[in-house]
Amino acid sequence: MNIGIVGLGLIGASFGKSLKKLTDNKVYGFDINPDVLLKAELVGAIDEPLNETKVADLDLLVISVYPRAFKEVAKNYLSKMKDGAILMDFCGIKRGIEEDMKELSLTYPHVSFIGAHPMAGREFSGIDRSISTLFEKATCVVVPVKADIFTLERVRDLFLSVGFSEAVFSTAYRHDEIIAFTSQLCHIVSNAFIKSPMASSHFGFSAGSYRDLTRVARLNPTMWTELMMDNRDLLKNELDGLIARLLEYSKALGSGDEQKLYDLLKEGSDLKISIDKGKIR
Amino acid sequence: MNIGIVGLGLIGASFGKSLKKLTDNKVYGFDINPDVLLKAELVGAIDEPLNETKVADLDLLVISVYPRAFKEVAKNYLSKMKDGAILMDFCGIKRGIEEDMKELSLTYPHVSFIGAHPMAGREFSGIDRSISTLFEKATCVVVPVKADIFTLERVRDLFLSVGFSEAVFSTAYRHDEIIAFTSQLCHIVSNAFIKSPMASSHFGFSAGSYRDLTRVARLNPTMWTELMMDNRDLLKNELDGLIARLLEYSKALGSGDEQKLYDLLKEGSDLKISIDKGKIR
Numbered sequence: 001m002n003i004g005i006v007g008l009g010l011i012g013a014s015f016g017k018s019l020k021k022l023t024d025n026k027v028y029g030f031d032i033n034p035d036v037l038l039k040a041e042l043v044g045a046i047d048e049p050l051n052e053t054k055v056a057d058l059d060l061l062v063i064s065v066y067p068r069a070f071k072e073v074a075k076n077y078l079s080k081m082k083d084g085a086i087l088m089d090f091c092g093i094k095r096g097i098e099e100d101m102k103e104l105s106l107t108y109p110h111v112s113f114i115g116a117h118p119m120a121g122r123e124f125s126g127i128d129r130s131i132s133t134l135f136e137k138a139t140c141v142v143v144p145v146k147a148d149i150f151t152l153e154r155v156r157d158l159f160l161s162v163g164f165s166e167a168v169f170s171t172a173y174r175h176d177e178i179i180a181f182t183s184q185l186c187h188i189v190s191n192a193f194i195k196s197p198m199a200s201s202h203f204g205f206s207a208g209s210y211r212d213l214t215r216v217a218r219l220n221p222t223m224w225t226e227l228m229m230d231n232r233d234l235l236k237n238e239l240d241g242l243i244a245r246l247l248e249y250s251k252a253l254g255s256g257d258e259q260k261l262y263d264l265l266k267e268g269s270d271l272k273i274s275i276d277k278g279k280i281r
Numbered sequence: 282m283n284i285g286i287v288g289l290g291l292i293g294a295s296f297g298k299s300l301k302k303l304t305d306n307k308v309y310g311f312d313i314n315p316d317v318l319l320k321a322e323l324v325g326a327i328d329e330p331l332n333e334t335k336v337a338d339l340d341l342l343v344i345s346v347y348p349r350a351f352k353e354v355a356k357n358y359l360s361k362m363k364d365g366a367i368l369m370d371f372c373g374i375k376r377g378i379e380e381d382m383k384e385l386s387l388t389y390p391h392v393s394f395i396g397a398h399p400m401a402g403r404e405f406s407g408i409d410r411s412i413s414t415l416f417e418k419a420t421c422v423v424v425p426v427k428a429d430i431f432t433l434e435r436v437r438d439l440f441l442s443v444g445f446s447e448a449v450f451s452t453a454y455r456h457d458e459i460i461a462f463t464s465q466l467c468h469i470v471s472n473a474f475i476k477s478p479m480a481s482s483h484f485g486f487s488a489g490s491y492r493d494l495t496r497v498a499r500l501n502p503t504m505w506t507e508l509m510m511d512n513r514d515l516l517k518n519e520l521d522g523l524i525a526r527l528l529e530y531s532k533a534l535g536s537g538d539e540q541k542l543y544d545l546l547k548e549g550s551d552l553k554i555s556i557d558k559g560k561i562r
Contacts, residue, residue, distance in 0.1 A: 168485035181479035186490035191549030204449035209467035268472030
């Protein structure tokens with residue numbers, strides 16, 4: 001396939017690197033920042049810059065930009081894309097993208113539209129942190145907006161070819177609902193956790209649990225503000241649920257209710273064990 | 282040295298294994314559970330069971346039991362210990378232990394008393410999960426209660442010999458205050474986090490941040506109830522601080538205040554970067 005990638009940040013550039021390392025697909029790329037585009041060629045994230053004439057040859061165009069930029073970026077390419085080509089996006093929320101894609105598909109019915117969210121990331125951003133192994137054993141959530149089953153199979157096979165363990169098909173709402181918990185809430189908790197007055201004293205007094213809890217406190221605030229704000233109904237629901245649960249522990253501590261604290265801790269621990277065993281799915 | 286270890290759980294047995302693997306010290310052990318004691322010999326966590334006659338030969342006795350059991354267990358051994366021997370405990374909170382040790386030192390002035398907390402752990406407990414590499418590159422917090430500088434040097438050297446990177450000396454209060462944040466709060470957050478109704482749906486929709494945030498949701502509820510309850514003043518303070526901070530994010534999401542959410546995220550991210558660089562100490 002001829003594959004274009006627009007937006008060569010951590011995810012876009014890692015996807016390019018993994019495609020070039022593990023497949024025979026030809027990879028064209030573009031980034032709004034000319035330095036990043038130049039670097040992408042130098043570090044082997046793309047074969048060539050994606051110019052106007054190349055767009056017509058693409059079988060797949062991946063748009064890996066912030067969610068609110070998606071529609072305008074897509075419009076720049078859609079009219080030049082060939083019949084049967086696939087337009088895919090890679091951002092971390094999907095309801096807005098689905099709306100955008102539905103709207104665009106009315107004007108550009110010759111193209112397939114698929115939302116995707118690679119379940120992989122790092123606490124760093126940008127092409128300098130991109131790695132070809134980022135997607136190894138990760139899943140990719142796929143939200144089909146306008147695509148037939150053969151197109152979805154091609155996309156799934158492509159994901160498997162760069163190391164993903166599985167393509168998980170989902171609706172946009174279900175994706176956003178689960179991701180509010182599995183990803184967005186983690187980032188808020190970690191980010192709020194590190195603000196304890198004790199944090200700067202942790203040296204020598206911390207181990208794995210501190211390291212794990214604070215890892216994603218570091219984030220790209222511009223991108224995450226957009227992701228979180230555009231999912232704020234579901235995210236606030238998750239966050240308020242967590243706050244309510246934390247208040248139960250606080251109450252048990254405050255009143256010295258040992259049995260209650262034990263019950264709370266045991267419930268969480270048992271649940272974690274069950275979930276890890278895949279008993280509750 | 283002749284070293285005794287009472288309580289052959291994850292920490293006690295790992296300490297025994299690391300002593301036997303990395304040093305020439307002789308390791309005697311005891312556990313209230315005869316099966317565990319037998320297993321400790323079989324898996325190489327101790328050289329021999331610690332019997333009454335051996336206690337008199339010990340240079341160091343490590344008591345690695347739940348905090349509330351410490352005093353009674355210590356009393357079983359102290360009168361038999363030789364002049365200049367060291368009694369050390371390994372539990373996760375230190376103010377209560379310090380009180381116990383001060384009291385015991387009046388009756389048993391011939392022994393040195395030192396509190397210690399190895400900053401290492403796993404989300405599993407028990408001798409079956411013990412490993413000789415548990416303390417590699419970890420720090421050990423040392424709370425001297427009654428010990429001269431030469432004794433403290435011996436203890437520090439012993440910790441370094443089994444792989445610890447550093448012995449960090451602290452007061453009991455300072456230890457409990459920092460640990461409330463770096464360890465206890467992590468466990469509560471993780472334990473409460475996993476109770477989201479979304480948790481059982483995470484398969485395929487999660488990656489590193491979910492994995493890290495939920496790792497220590499699994500815990501030994503009996504032990505942690507005791508550790509947390511006996512540190513509840515400081516822990517509740519940390520927990521309520523976190524809840525207050527999380528409410529700020531919730532408020533920004535609820536009101537759609539994008540600038541505020543950005544400011545909150547950036548503040549946390551900048552702080553994490555600074556702390557990791559060790560700029561704020």
